[in-house]
Amino acid sequence: MISNEAKKEIDFWVSKYPEGRKSSAVMQALTIVQKENGGSLNPDLINEVADYLEMPVISVQEVATFYENYNHKPVGKHVVRFCHNISCMLNGSDELISYLEDKLEVKTGQVSKDGLVSVKKVECLGACVGGPMCQIGDQYYEHLTKEKLDNILEDLT
Amino acid sequence: MSEIEIEIDGHLVKASQGDSIISIADREGIDVPRFCYHKKLSVAANCRMCLVDIEGVPKAQPACSTPAANGMKINTKNDKAKFAQKAVMEFLLINHPLDCPICDQGGECELQDVAMEYGSDVSKFNLGKRIVPDKGIGALIQTDMTRCIHCTRCVRFGAEVAGIVEMGGTGRGEGVKIEPFLTEGIQSELSGNMIDVCPVGALTSKPFRYEARTWQMNAVQSVARHDLVGSNIYTQSYRGKVKRVVARDNDSINETWISDRDRFSYEGLNHESRALKPKIKVDGEWQETDWQQALQFAVDGIKNNAINPDQLGVLASKHASLEEFYLMQKLARKFGSENIDFRLDQTQLSTGSSLESSINLSEIESVDHALIIGSYTRLEQPMINHRIRKATLDGASVNTMNSKNFDFNFKTKCDALTAPQKLLSALQSVLKAVHLKTNQDTPNDVSDVTPSEIHNIIADDLIASANGVIVLGEHLNSNPNSLAIINLIEKIASATNLKIANITISGNSHSAEKVNFIPSGNGLNAISMFNDNTKAFLLMDVDSEYDFIDSKSAQGHFSKEDVFVVALSSFENQSTLRSADVILPMASFYESSGTHINFDGLVQSYSASVKSPGESKPGWKIIKVMADLLDLQGLDYVDSTQVKEEALQSSKVKSSVDEANIQSIDDSQVTTHWQYAPYASDSVTRRAKALQESNVGMINRAYVSKMTAHKIGLSDDDLYLGVPVSIEESVAVDCVFIHTNQARRA
Numbered sequence: 001m002i003s004n005e006a007k008k009e010i011d012f013w014v015s016k017y018p019e020g021r022k023s024s025a026v027m028q029a030l031t032i033v034q035k036e037n038g039g040s041l042n043p044d045l046i047n048e049v050a051d052y053l054e055m056p057v058i059s060v061q062e063v064a065t066f067y068e069n070y071n072h073k074p075v076g077k078h079v080v081r082f083c084h085n086i087s088c089m090l091n092g093s094d095e096l097i098s099y100l101e102d103k104l105e106v107k108t109g110q111v112s113k114d115g116l117v118s119v120k121k122v123e124c125l126g127a128c129v130g131g132p133m134c135q136i137g138d139q140y141y142e143h144l145t146k147e148k149l150d151n152i153l154e155d156l157t
Numbered sequence: 158m159s160e161i162e163i164e165i166d167g168h169l170v171k172a173s174q175g176d177s178i179i180s181i182a183d184r185e186g187i188d189v190p191r192f193c194y195h196k197k198l199s200v201a202a203n204c205r206m207c208l209v210d211i212e213g214v215p216k217a218q219p220a221c222s223t224p225a226a227n228g229m230k231i232n233t234k235n236d237k238a239k240f241a242q243k244a245v246m247e248f249l250l251i252n253h254p255l256d257c258p259i260c261d262q263g264g265e266c267e268l269q270d271v272a273m274e275y276g277s278d279v280s281k282f283n284l285g286k287r288i289v290p291d292k293g294i295g296a297l298i299q300t301d302m303t304r305c306i307h308c309t310r311c312v313r314f315g316a317e318v319a320g321i322v323e324m325g326g327t328g329r330g331e332g333v334k335i336e337p338f339l340t341e342g343i344q345s346e347l348s349g350n351m352i353d354v355c356p357v358g359a360l361t362s363k364p365f366r367y368e369a370r371t372w373q374m375n376a377v378q379s380v381a382r383h384d385l386v387g388s389n390i391y392t393q394s395y396r397g398k399v400k401r402v403v404a405r406d407n408d409s410i411n412e413t414w415i416s417d418r419d420r421f422s423y424e425g426l427n428h429e430s431r432a433l434k435p436k437i438k439v440d441g442e443w444q445e446t447d448w449q450q451a452l453q454f455a456v457d458g459i460k461n462n463a464i465n466p467d468q469l470g471v472l473a474s475k476h477a478s479l480e481e482f483y484l485m486q487k488l489a490r491k492f493g494s495e496n497i498d499f500r501l502d503q504t505q506l507s508t509g510s511s512l513e514s515s516i517n518l519s520e521i522e523s524v525d526h527a528l529i530i531g532s533y534t535r536l537e538q539p540m541i542n543h544r545i546r547k548a549t550l551d552g553a554s555v556n557t558m559n560s561k562n563f564d565f566n567f568k569t570k571c572d573a574l575t576a577p578q579k580l581l582s583a584l585q586s587v588l589k590a591v592h593l594k595t596n597q598d599t600p601n602d603v604s605d606v607t608p609s610e611i612h613n614i615i616a617d618d619l620i621a622s623a624n625g626v627i628v629l630g631e632h633l634n635s636n637p638n639s640l641a642i643i644n645l646i647e648k649i650a651s652a653t654n655l656k657i658a659n660i661t662i663s664g665n666s667h668s669a670e671k672v673n674f675i676p677s678g679n680g681l682n683a684i685s686m687f688n689d690n691t692k693a694f695l696l697m698d699v700d701s702e703y704d705f706i707d708s709k710s711a712q713g714h715f716s717k718e719d720v721f722v723v724a725l726s727s728f729e730n731q732s733t734l735r736s737a738d739v740i741l742p743m744a745s746f747y748e749s750s751g752t753h754i755n756f757d758g759l760v761q762s763y764s765a766s767v768k769s770p771g772e773s774k775p776g777w778k779i780i781k782v783m784a785d786l787l788d789l790q791g792l793d794y795v796d797s798t799q800v801k802e803e804a805l806q807s808s809k810v811k812s813s814v815d816e817a818n819i820q821s822i823d824d825s826q827v828t829t830h831w832q833y834a835p836y837a838s839d840s841v842t843r844r845a846k847a848l849q850e851s852n853v854g855m856i857n858r859a860y861v862s863k864m865t866a867h868k869i870g871l872s873d874d875d876l877y878l879g880v881p882v883s884i885e886e887s888v889a890v891d892c893v894f895i896h897t898n899q900a901r902r903a
Contacts, residue, residue, distance in 0.1 A: 043339070056322030058338040065327040 002048050006036050010052065022053045026063050029053060030070055039079060040071040068122045076111040076118035078156050081135040084121045087128035096132055097121065099146050103153070117156060161227035166234060178220040178231055179207055189233050190242055190271045192249070192356045193308040194221035197413050198317055204249070204308050206271065208241040209233045217241035239275075246275040249306050251282045252331075253357070260304065262358030264371040268306065289334055294323075295342025296850035297349055297421060299366050305335050305359035311351040318414065319345040320546050320566025335359070342852050345566075346539045346835070349420040353404055353413070362401060364424050364847040369395035377766040378405060380753045381419035382476050382746060383838055385663055386518065386540040387755035388415045392423065392747050392766035399423040399747050399767055409519050410755065416539035417851065418835060418842055423747065425844035432729045432742035433771025443734065448772065452779075455723040455739040456786040462721040463693040466493025467679075470686045473499045473697035474704060476839045477776065478751025479668035479760075480797045483804035484780040485697060486674050491789040495680025496691060499669040500662075501704045503634040506682045509810040510670040512643050516626050516656035517757040522547040524656075526622035527555045528615065530646060531580070531661075532630020533563040533896075536835040536853060538660050541756065542566070545628070553625075556615050558583060560632065560830050561860055561894040562887040570618070573611045576892035578824045581638045583612060584645040590616035591652045600648075619653040628658045632832060635706060637820045660756075664839065667754035672807045687714040693721045695783075697776060698743065700840055702732035702900040703833075712736055725776055728840055732900075742773035746841050749775030750797045752804075762801060827869050829878070829893045837898040849898065858883045860894045869893075878902045 002010075009032045013025040029049050034041050046064055050057035064070045071079070080100065084093050097108065100119055104112045111118040127133045130142025141152055159174045165187055172181045177200065182189045192204040202222035209220045212230035217238055220231075232238055250272065257263040289302040312324045312335065321344055323337050337343065343351075352360050374393040381388040381402070388411035393401045402423050404415040435451030436443050446454070463469040471489040473482060482499070489497050500506055516524075521544035534542035542565075549555055549567040556571045557563075558580065575583045590608035592599045594616060608616065619625065627650050633639045643661075650657050662670075669675075676682050681691065687710050694715065705711040715722050715736030724737035727745035734740075748769035752762045769775065777797055784792035794800050822828075834856040836848045848854045859877040866872065866884050868891075875882045880897050888894050 046338075056316075056325075058322055058325035058327075061327055061338050062325045066329045 002033055002045070002052065003036060006032050007052065014053075023055045023059070026053055026055065026060060027067070030060070030064055034070060039075040039077075040073060042072070068120070071120070073109070074111065075120075076116050078117050078136050080117060080119045081122045081125070082108075082119060083123070083125050083127070083131065083133055083135075085124040085128075087124075088131035088133060091131045093132040096144055096146065096149060100149060103149075117153065161225060163225050163227070163229040163231060165231045172225050174227075175224050178209060178218075178223050178225050178229075181225055182220060182233060187233055189220050190246075190275060191221060192267060192271075192306060193310060195310050195313075195354055198310060198313045198354070201309050201313065204306065205245045206242065206249070208238060208245060210235055210237040210241075243275050243277065246272060247277060247280065247282075250276060250280060252287050252303075253306060254286060254303050256304070257358075260301070260358035261299075261361040261366060262304075262355075266358060267356035287331060292336050292340045293342075294337055294340070295348070295363075295852060296847045296854075297363055297417060298343065298352060299361045299363040300359060301361070302335060302359055304357050306357055307333055307335060308356055309335070310354040310356065311335065311360060314351055314354050315345065318350070318543070319347045321345045323348075324351070344564075344852050346417055346536055346853055347414055347543070348851075349417045350404065350414045362421075364421060365401045368400045369393075374400060375766075377747075377764065379747055379763045379766055380761045381415060382478075382665055382753055383418045383422060383663075383842060384416070384538050384540070385660055385667070385756040386410060386538065387753045387759065387761050388419050388540060389761075390415055390419060394767045397767050397770075399426055409757075410759070411540050412543075414540070414543065417848065417853070418539070418838070421848045421851075422839075422842040422845045424846055424848070425841035426745055426747065428728065428844035428846075430728045430730055430844065431745075431770055431773075432726055432733075432740055433773060435742060435772065436729075436740040438738045448774075451739055451741060452782060452786055455741065456783060458721040458738055459693045459695070459723065459787070462719070463492075463494070467496065468690055468692045469494040470496040470681065470691045470694045471498075472501065472683060472686070472694065472699050473669070473674065474501070474699050474839065475499050475662065475664035475666045475669060476746075477665060477669070477697050478749070479665065479671065479754060479804050480751055480800040481697060481776045481780065482665075482669045482674045483672040483800055483807070484777050484784070484792060484794075485695070486672055487792060488780055488784045488787070488789060489695070491784065491791065492787060495676045495678050496682075496686050497674055497676055497680060498683035498686065499666065499674050501683050501699065502706050503639065503683070504637050504706055505639045506675075506684060507640055508677075509675070511662050511666070512629070512647060512657065512659045514657055514659045514756060515650075516658050518544060518755075520656075521545060521626060521658065523551070524548045524622075524624055524626045525553050526618055526625035526655075527553060527628055528619060528625070528655075529555060529557045529559070529628045529630065530584075531559060531632035531636070532628060533559070533561075533565075533632075533832075534628060534630060534660070535563065535565055537631050537663070541628075541658070541660060554618060556618055558615070560889045560892045561896075571611065571614050573615060574887075574889040576824070576828060576889040577632070577636050577830050578822045578826070578828050578891070579889075580633075580636060581642055581645070581819070582606070582824070584642060584649065586612040587616050587619075588645055588649050588652065591619060591649060594620055595652065597652060616653075619649065619655060622653070622655060624656075625653075626656045626658050628660060630660050631663065632830065633661050635830065635832075637822060641819045658756075665753050667756075667758065668752065668804075670809045671754055672804050673810055675810070677810065687711060692719060693723075695723050695725070696737070697725045698727065698745075698840055699724070700726075700728075700730070700732055700843075701736045702730070703837065703843070705901075708901050725779055726840075727773065728844065741779050742769075742771060743779060744769035744773050744775045748773075749777070751777075752801050760805065825891065827865055827891045827893065829895060831878075831895045831897075831901055833901075834896050834898045843898070854898065857881065857897045857899060858895070860885050860888045860896070861892075862886055862888045862890055865891055865893065 010029045013028040017024040050060040133142040191207040202219045207220040208217035210232040291300045376391045389405040389407040437454045546567045554570040585603045586608045589603045589606040722737045725743045747766040750764045836854040859880040
């Protein structure tokens, strides 16, 4: 269920677009709903967003599956969104992702046993100058090395 | 639009500013390969197959999305264009399974055709191909999404034509999948057209799967007879059986589309209950016999039971052909009986033909307003509804007066929920409002009516409309005051200068009216026929369980000892076996030649697509022989064309509506409105397995509002007259709206 607070937040975004263009707020709506649901979406929520914005549900699904920032399976408390595009890859992102997977005993897309961290490969986050890089929450971590990753993970609670 | 001149492949061509290059090429007969472009859908330009070379433009451009400009020099076949097209083809084939030998589309596949010309025999791509799991989208369409090339024609068809967005492209990059959100199956009544628009074998016909190869089949031009439109179709048969029906282009009737009912109903032809041999009932036991004996038995029975000629009743379903209607009425009238009717599903019968429509099909899409009274147009007359939807896309508003708010595929502006027993007074209120607002004189019968708010809104829209239409639909047939209602609608239309689209009748009813397949003089109609005097019946394709508005009294009358019933029928079921004394097996749809007269009055003839199975014979031939055996003169025709020509000479009788005849109904009582779902419309459709298993085919609900449910003690999922109840606020108060494929029980 979408809470009333979430609906209020969605309404704020809807109000930014001209009358009758509710569907323009679909990305924000999905983001809000995903956050409220602990970081992931499910078919029921997608249905509800579609109803709320008066859109065909498949159109919401198209958006929700196109962008990497929506998750369709439950995620950990923190999601390590690791860039694997060209600049990061040339700077060794593949090796770091494997290191992360081994350390957390997960594969990308899975949640660590304690439910704290999940790892996701994402497309370019626009910080090529700092590659290899990843995003956790609203924070970018750049010029990553194994040591840096160890420290970052230690700080996650 | 200004005229321009361009050069395509060396030909100078005139065109309008803004025409796409591909549409000009198509007009000129220049072949440009394409997958995503479809003349009736929006331009997506995502397959890139139609790349052409334009002089002065460095890269090849897609012909579908590039508008022609004056002086443009286009080359569709030079090295640059061919190189681009071949490169795209190679990309498109990267993930295509190339499983043509086991693909139903093989032989009629656009990808196969284009690959023959533009494909290479070696691919540079040697990695694994992707596989897409199939979700399953219902009983009508088979999906093999691994074959999909993401042209999005089906997605655009849903959004733009069907009006229900069901398919979509999810994921991104190599992971893109064309799929519906859930696996509940497609809801659209036009879904089969996705099969036609799909350029590859991703969407194919499920009932047709592995039945035949396209080049093995014999295609015959035919006309669909399930609704008033008479959509143009091809029937494709293999070894004497209809295996598939596809659309045939006709812009003034069905454009490029046909409804699922027209497309998939053929399955009923091969149903196990086909009547294959003549049968007679002797001492209550059914015996198979030959034609000669059966006909003699039938004729003797008629002669012995209808001692006076007016003791014979002749009834036919509204789906018979013009020729059959004509011969049946001629037989009856030569015999001396005026007891003739085809209007089996109406509560009140007029003395003449039904209210004439004053608009034609292609005009409907340009109306600025439509008022729909008593119809779920989307399911009842899909192609007419499609035109209304097109009008709404151009800004037309639609109001409805129905006993339930239906899922139209367009937005309605104002829905006046009206229970059947209140429709007459509601229309009086609308008429009064119209009169008040336009300062017209008010006739006596509505003088003391005070229009309610919603009826004022409806009247306002009618008056404001310059070019609108009032659509009156099937639901009026079961209304006890249907004649008075239709009369009122006519008055409203003339007071507001609106056109009328009468879709209360369906099938081939216009043919029946053309040849006066209704009683005249003292003749009895389909309601009054079931009295003690009528002792012999001749029925054509009539199922007494489904077709009569009062099926109980019809069935009761037919099964009386002293009533003799001759049934010309394509099928044998319990109700036919119970009510008939002779079954004469008749050819069904697509098995005999005939003529259909559609909504526009257009006369369309068709020839037989296949031979009828077993010993069954075309209906018109059976009647002709019966007339011979009854010693009736003037029915010795050589072929059906002769019958048709004579039939078209007839002129129909106009109706004179008796206004005084208004039934007073206690409108506080709860009424039951029994409405057949669309796939119960005729004997063939009722036996089409896949249609019955589709979403529309499984409609079986008694809808009732909370208040009314409380009043008559119903709750969710109770059975009401054998139909499960749904409590919804979309139903008029004091009304139970039953929408079902089950035979009528009330």
